[in-house]
Amino acid sequence: MKPTNVLLALATITLLQTPFIPITEAATTGNIKSNQTVIQKDQLTDKIAVDLAAKYEEAYLFVSSGGGYKNREYDTFLYNDLAYRYLSSNINTKAKLMKYLTEVMTSQAAEHFINDLEILEHKGKLAQKEADIGSLEEWKKATAEVIKKDKDKVQYRLTVPIGEPSEKIMYSVEYQLVENIGWRVSKRPVVDLDIPDKINPVHILFTNLLSSPQVAQKQLLPTSYFEVNEFKKGLKKVDLSKIKEIDRGSHHVEYIATIFVELEKDYKGPLVSGENKMYFIVQPNGYMDFKIHQVGQIEMY
Secondary structure: OOOOOHHHHHHHEOOOOOOOOOOOOOOOOOOOOOOOOOOOOOOOOOHHHHHHHHHHHHHHHHOOOOOOOOOOOOOOEEEOOEEEEEEOOOOOOEEEEEEEHHEEEHHHHHHHHHHHHOOEOOEEEEEEOOOOOOOOOOOOOOEEEEEEEOOOOOEEEEEEEEEEEEEEEEEEEEEEEEEEEEEEOOOOOOOOOOOOOOOOOHHHHHHHOOOOHHHHHHOOHHOOOOOOHHHOOOOOEEEEEEEEEEEOOOEEEEEEEEEEEEEEEOOOOOOEEEEEEEEEEEEEEEEEEEEEEEEEEEEEO
16 A cells, blocks of 8 residues: 555554455466567557457466476575576576567566566576466457557557456556557556546445445445444434545555534544545456445544
């Protein structure tokens, strides 16, 4: 969690600490395959955008799993008391790995890719921490929609099926036209977290807090440990005046909500009469579906 708003420098956030839980499945292995595709054109079509994004994800899984080891090639060592493994001979030097990655992404994106996976050089060969990673996302079946378009840069929204046909998740993917080469992914795809107000669970929570507490409770994940019926006891009136995004990660958005409340005389909760500020972490829960992962009470100094 990395709040960036100046407000947080003057505030204390009280919340229950529960970790983010990444969901992964079986690792992908195999021999290295060229990512080369029909991308040597100035025109970036929806089909090419989907193909490039799918090959980016393929490269991510391939490199994360070590790069397709040959027989008896898997080799490990300890570094700073952590278990590492050498990458396969397909991609075990910086030159080999960059050649493979830049068939799909820009060189700058490839450098970030290597840093994100914490790949290091040890005794002349590239290595990474031992880990298994996988995904049920079917990028090749994604649908594409242009969000923003410039002469040599395009941003797409890709809707990617996950496992069952009814499950989907949206990603924002940026592309850049590389001179004399073609289009390449310029940044790691991130979950599209531009949440419209009408489906923002924080907005829905406060809209229904007093009138429809069951609807309000459905906006919260079990990890929030937040009980609407307990929270609303002694509240006479609640008005949501503003929701402000203060930070986001690859799979979550952090908000501060400003609310005005009227309290009953016997109110015993954490709010005060008048203006209150609350902190929320929101994360995707499916296609165009977002839920509250964490709730915090903000106290200003």
